[in-house]
Amino acid sequence: MSGTGSSIAPKRYRGRTAVFALCGLALLLVSLSVAISVGSVRIPQSTVWGVFLNRISPGMVDPSWSQGRAAIVWEIRFPRALLAMMVGAGLAMVGASLQAVTRNPLADPHLLGISSGGAFGAILALLHTGLFIGLLTVPLLAFLGALGATAIVLGVSRFADATNADRLVLAGVAVSFIIMAAANVLIFLGDPRATHTVVFWMLGGLGLAQWSQLIYPLAVLSVCAVWLMARAGDLNAMTVGDETASTLGIPVARFRLTTFVVGALITGVMVAFSGIIGFVGLMVPHVVRMVVGGDYRRVLPGSALVGAVFLLWADIAARTVMAPEDMPIGIVTGMVGGIFFVWLLGRKRAL
Template identity: 75%
Template sequence: MTRAKQSTARPARTPLPLWAAVLMGIAALLGSLSIAVSVGAISIPLETVWGVLIHKIAPNAIAVDWSNGREAIVWDIRFPRAILACFVGAGLAMVGASLQAVTRNPLADPHLLGISAGGAFGAILALLHTGLFLGLLTVPLLAFLGSLGATLIVLGVSQFASATSADRLVLAGIAVSFIVMSGANILIFLGDPRATHTVVFWMLGGLGLAQWDQLIYPATILLLCGGFLWLRSGTLNAMTIGDETATTLGISVARFRLTIFVIGALITGVMVAFSGIIGFVGLMVPHIVRLLVGGDYRRLLPLCALCGAVFLVWADVIARTIMAPDDMPIGIVTGLIGGMFFVWLLRKKLG
């Protein structure tokens, strides 16, 4: 009997080392970027894609055997678009994972909690009413303030309605999201009709406005805030166990939770300012990564960033090719995939 049990017992699976998982994620990301820049209404060979990249980094390294038009498509249009997809996907995935820790809610997501809607409100306010009074910083700044305001409203509503449970917090976020989006629609209604078509970008999500000189803003926010979240991985692990356990470990639970919400609002607001509302990335990616590597945030956060980047790059590829030469808003693609994932998650959690 003992021998039978020993013979049928499966050895415990050793988790893949973090460095190996990160290297695999980077390889997948580089491959995805190559394909994303290559495909489109005009297909460009992969050797040309890498040739243009090498030529821009080291102008005299290789011979130029492509046209100026193809170089412009690769370098000026598709590369910044794909890199912006990486930044946005990585940022939203890390925010979603962090919110799920501090709320202990598997359904927490910057889109469902109204944070993205607040960012869109701020961006629309800047575009249609205040003008770019701070230059290129105006839209990201007001988007962050909008996201932060929506976050504070969600927290206030949850306290007012005694919605302290995980499920009710999401319901409070959804309610605030509807209210904030109604405010954004009022701003559109009161704005210049000739300019309102530009806000469709923020309502439906898209990466078509990506430019090299603007990528510094999401890159800086992702590096600083993402690094902060990773450095606090141990605290996030403690928060997943419960407030009482975290308190016994010397963690100021309320202050840390508010800090994570502010950091999440900053990342989401800046990403929304350049990509519009892209939903469900922060919901899906952390759950998928947990299935692969477990729930330790020291492993989870960097891999969420890589997987979020890969996911959004491929979502953008679908958005660009499914109706080529026209671009489908990427928010439609992520909404369709995310909605089905949300239903599956509800069935798994409630079943």
């Protein structure tokens, strides 16, 4: 597969990396500012950063805004924007790592059924088990659901001898449909008065973001991202083939399984707080590889950066297209991702 490439990036990509990183960080800062500013109540950029500076160091800026606007910026939009960045970065890194260990350019936590498993776990917690261990219940069951979906996909692919990359995606899509059917059964059997809450997980959204809960996705993403970055060289080797990776001393089967588990952990926790948001993990790594090449030492941080920016703008679109109503962000990413998926299939055919 031409997109993943070898572990040694051509020199032409090395020169782009610094420019890409600087431009990406600047765009991320601008995107964060715009995401906090726009909405049903438009807030000036000066107010956004004034509120931020005053929260960091009280009295740094003389307040010229109302308490209501300060609350909108700090209590509602700032945690929402930060959650969008974490979810986008996490899903993009998962997609990139899955594409490496499966050598499949179409691998994505959504298409492989991992997101559906996470949603199943979240719905189970919300409608049937209750929060038996507090706020950790939904992330925990979402992770277990994502992990279970991963195990089922791997089992089905082995049972059907779906070692081919395209057939692995088909196995994931089939499992995703089955899991979502099971999730619909849970909704049908649940309390009708509470089923409206699961729409959030079915369509995706960031409206429930709270400062007190951001620590969970941040902790999981930080630990897992460090692990993935530390194994970037192994991911490079996996893109070449199992035999080559084995000759380099990589325990291929164990490393692939561990990567799937790490991907399930990230996806499950992100789904628990944002619902099902598809195609981020499919699109972003391909875009990044076009700019910085196939070396995963660049692809992983680049995917995290672009994924964060992309989901910020997807959320901006979701809040402005049908303002003052919030469109589910999963609709935006699904629309963009579907178009990208068709383009990618056409590109593969042309190569």
